[in-house]
Amino acid sequence: MFSNIHFSKAALFISGLVFSHGLAENAVMCILISYFMDNWKTKTNLRQAAAVVNVEEGISAIMAIIVSYVSETYLCQFKVIVYTTALFVIGLVLLWVSTLLNPELEVRILYPIVMLIALGKAGRGPPLKAFLLDQVTDNGEDHQAIDEEEVEGRKNFWWRVAWSLGVVASFSLSICSWRRTFLTSAMVMAIAYLWWLDKASIVESNEEEITGRLYTVAQVNQVKFLITIVPIWTTYFVNGLVEATGRTFFVEQANNMDDNIGNLFIVPVTLFFMLKSLVTSLVPFLLQLLIPKQISRSKRRLIILVKIGIGMVFAMFSCIVAWQIEVHRLSLIKRGKINDQYSISTNIPMSIFWLAPQFTLLGLMAGFAEDGLRDLFYNFDESKTLICNNSSSSSSMDWTLGIGNFLNILFAFLFRAWFGDNINSSRLDKYFLMLAMFSIGNLCLYCLVTLVLYNKFWREEQVREENIV
Known part of the structure; x- marks a missing residue:
């Protein structure tokens, strides 16, 4: 370490x-x-x-x-x-x-x-x-x-x-x-x-001059490897959708809640992104301490798949918690009879710290799933090259997060009846519940895809390792 x-x-x-x-x-x-x-x-x-x-x-x-x-x-x-x-x-x-x-x-x-x-x-x-x-x-x-x-x-x-x-x-x-x-x-x-x-x-740059367009055997194997894990990779789109929701609707929740600590201090929304970033950074560090390095390759692969699955579980719980908090927030609005003309500037009498759990779960989602995806490209790739480990893994996460943002736009359009001019006239509770149900379905799909691929492509290697032992 x-x-x-x-x-x-x-x-x-x-x-x-x-x-x-x-x-x-x-x-x-x-x-x-x-x-x-x-x-x-x-x-x-x-x-x-x-x-x-x-x-x-x-x-x-x-x-x-x-x-x-x-x-x-x-x-x-x-x-x-x-x-x-x-x-x-x-x-x-x-x-x-x-x-x-x-x-x-x-x-x-x-x-x-x-x-x-x-x-x-x-x-x-x-x-x-x-x-x-x-x-x-x-x-x-x-x-x-x-x-x-x-x-x-x-x-x-x-x-x-x-x-x-x-x-x-x-x-x-x-x-x-x-x-x-x-x-x-x-x-x-x-x-x-x-x-x-x-x-x-x-x-001193280590950049190598590109001398041609011929592809090596290792590069061809990388392409085959990438095609193999495409089904696993696509199930991460929902995590990207939840991440996009956190950067939009979670923020608006915070902007319409009580952000004062007494009369001296105002809690900024950035505090929760600091919390999320801290949790995301701590997860790989703790996993490195807990998971021994001297384990077989097949077991390491299994751990990676489990990490991605755990990240999806946290995505599901983040949506569920956000749904329940939004239900409570809207109930306070209804109980207080806040007029729509003041709904933009009026802070709900509900502490902003109610949002800490869903941002923490968002950080756990990113920590487990992104660390798992990053390791997936290295530990499942037969060539084990730094090019595949860094460029491919970073690009894949960028792509999935990008798709997640566009999915958030699509869903907001499809369910536009739930959205008003501002958050207090919207029904984000229904939107968060829909995301939670979507996350549950995606988790089931991930488990099915992982089971099929593991048995089809990587089970034989595990059997060989067990026979050697």
């Missing part, structure tokens, strides 16, 4: 970029729907605001796959990071500029700004992670002798520490206006970007 703590001067500068991404994600992107609902009260409703956020997240996730392919095939990772980070900074600056304009003009320019930010975010996935991985690999080590799991652990250590620090730092922006939050996020990312570029010359 302590071998993951590996100092690298180059990784230190890259971590500055990761820090700025963590800050911007938690301070701006996670609660962007709040900005829309606060500033577009007469221009949009809850369903439309959620759709804009989901489109941005979905496009960003899909573009991450394209950007990853471009970085591996046509451009080096360094250039892709340079271009996409610049787009992100420009998008944040324009977002700040939009707050200086009148509401009519602000609405018109915000859509292209959101798309610009989506393109900028696409570069922080596989390209930035792969570039960081390259920097924590000792250049003096023989490539054949590199412990790939140890190198992956080094990358995860740097990434999680830098990202977590960015999330914690974003808490200081929770008391600021939207204008100051956008400007500060843009400035922090710009400074980290320039600092990294200034020190980029110290990095």
